[in-house]
Amino acid sequence: MNYQIITTTPQLEIVCEQAKQQDVLMLDTEFVRTRTYYPQLGLIQLYDGENLALIDPIAIEDMTAFEDLLRDTSILKVLHACGEDLEVFQNSFGCLPHPMVDTQIMAAFLGNGLSTGFAKLVEENLGVALDKSESRTDWLKRPLSDKQLDYAAADVYYLLPLYQKLLEQVTQAGWWEAVQQESDLIANKRVRQVEPTKAYLDIKGAWQLKPNQLVILKALAMWRYKEAIKRDLALNFVFKEHDLLAVAKYKIQSKSVMEKEGFDPRAIQRHGSRIITMVKTAMTIHQDEYPAPIERLMDKPSYKQQFKTLKDEVKKVSQKSGLATEFLASKKQLNQLISWVWKKDRDPANLPDLMQGWRLPLLGEKLDKLVK
Template sequence: MITLTDTAALAEFCERAATAPYVTVDTEFLRERTYYAKLCLVQLAFPGDGEEVDAVLVDPLVDGLDLAPLYDLLRDERVTKVFHAARQDLEIFWCEGGVIPAPLFDTQVAAMVCGFGEQVGYETLARKVAKAQIDKSSRFTDWSRRPLSDAQKRYALADVTHLRVIYEALARQLKQSGRTPWVEEEMAVLRDPSTYETEPREAWRRLKMRNPNPRFVAVARELAAFREEHAQQTNVPRSRIFKDDALLELVSLRPKDHAELGKARLLLREARKGAIADGIVEAVRTGSEVPKEALPELPASKARDQIDQALADLLRVLLKAKAEGAGVAQKLIANAADLDDIAAGARDGDWNRGWRAEVFGRDALRLCEGRIALAAQGSAVRIVELEA
């Protein structure tokens, strides 16, 4: 088990990896105490001769190690970068190195396209595809602590060595089924830098607000923006500033000074003084003074009486039948909110673009238009064409 701890050794490995058709990549990180993930370990592997795999660990916590050779490899468009459940790994590489690997292949997405179910885990794929058992004893390791034990290193390397077999098997299956472009469509979202950037002024959209009053929303927007900015600047989790329930309580109280801030029941003690307290009061003041014509509004949601519930139920049956017929995970095609939107009159969305339109979207619209019906055929569902 080789651990790379100097830049020259990393550069030499990456030069060799750049001659391979693909490289498998994984990371270990900590995020419990920080806003941005702390990169603690990088695992890399590429196929060698025959069954051999050239695999290493890279220790980014070593003083003086420059990850530039790794970032150059990730940018190299001659080499496919293979991850499993890539989103968090890609966020780290974007935030730390300003790089998003390309070309990119996510085995979790590919497995959903290949009929392995919803968000299938790496251990499941390793068992089913690579016929390998993953030792879970190091699963909850504090990866920032050194030295790493041999068991921890073996566990980390298993995340990229078995991934080679999984990738090759899924890539073959996709090629045989003609679905490689489907996975490529999904990779476009993961390659988009905006996927990993949080704009403080948009942070309020994640809140679950039941009060649609525009003034309430305006104050919530300012508080959410302050919290996000402060969390980013101090590199602490946003919940350490104040949690969502405390934010919504502050919107209701609208404290004008530190004394009124003391009435908040859900606010952490650290948030009742200093920079956080000042920021809360200023955010409340700003939100309270937003001109009427500039007040934000909650996104329009479909009222229950707008949704044709019978049609929504039929769409759920159609989605299940089409997903099973195509061997694709349902949630990769459409979710419950999408089906309610369609039943309420929506005629456009991700569910009706690209391969999703081919598998489900077009028939969903035909069902809404009364051009097809659904019929039971034993335990299966079939589509019945209706006369115009």
């Protein structure tokens, strides 16, 4: 397994130009995400079948050549479990690799679980046991050791034969177009922007609050989200979600109460006064402008039976198709469908996952008829 380490712009340009001569390209990233809101890119692995390059984005000043490669629609990019990689590309380069397929998705269409790991697939399909001991390494630290570099290179070196084997099986099974549709669906979800005014809806337990508490939570959640973006800090490192909920629930307006509730002293010191001001301001808002109560699907009387009916149908299709139930329709996707019918009156402009792409003829049309 030979590879070259790319640390300059001219080297990068040569590697990317070579890659453009191929139809298919293997891609992977190594990143760190502990305290930051965005993943911090540490290394890019690229393999075009002939040249394997480990690109150092920390050392290279101009990454334009790589950005152009990501955008080149004549080259298929192959990744595995690409969700966070896509986030890395979007944040670092303002674009996604396109077109793109995910070998984890390909494996799912062959009856594997949706979250089957790369090492497991490589061992099962290629008979190679990969060393995954460096998976938790600090990819921002320099220099990287030979062991780290070998580990990173293996992720794309073995991705190519894995892709080729899965492609043959997926094509024979008639799922190739569906693989592309599902990969596109994942990509589209990863680039959706959070609406700051709706950030409070993502806080666990928000449904328990009354409108006069939600109006406080809405202001606090929007502030926390904007603060996280501005400082590139993970949300809970700005202010813990549980504490944010407590402030809104009990309308806390003093630092001493925050201390009694066990809030992080550093968060109190840094943000306490601002939070108290936001609480007081929110409490002056007229009730006509309060957020609506959060209605959970599971609290509706007919929900349990409705969900069970859909789940039973998914199991039938799973047995017939050989696809895992959680891949066919996750709990979130089933709830999305029920919500689409109950709350959005089957709005064609807001189709749920189950009512589009490969799922529609296989499953969606049947489930749609079952939702009352």
